Amino acid sequence: MAYLLLYVDDIILTASSDDLHKSIISRLSSEFAMKDLGPLSYFLGIAVTRHDSGLFLSQKKYADEILERAGMSSCKSCPTPVDTKPKLSAK
Structure with missing residues (x-):
């Protein structure tokens, strides 16, 4: 399984295995000029x-x-009015 996010000329790619990731990068590189930013x-x-x-x-x-x-970088902050303890997770 792989997920590819394309935004204008930027790509985020994640895959379930290194082999799949390399295969997708190879195919894309054969069609488009690309630079892997790590x-x-x-x-x-x-x-x-x-x-x-x-x-x-x-x-x-x-x-x-x-x-x-x-021009507000020196302003004093206030606490977030939202509970910051809950964690998001896939079920």
């Missing part, structure tokens, strides 16, 4: 960190950039 770390304002237990997604950097552009 493991996913940042995409569309979302920082991605891989752990043994899964992926951690964060938009802190993106939020900081928005505050900087708006």
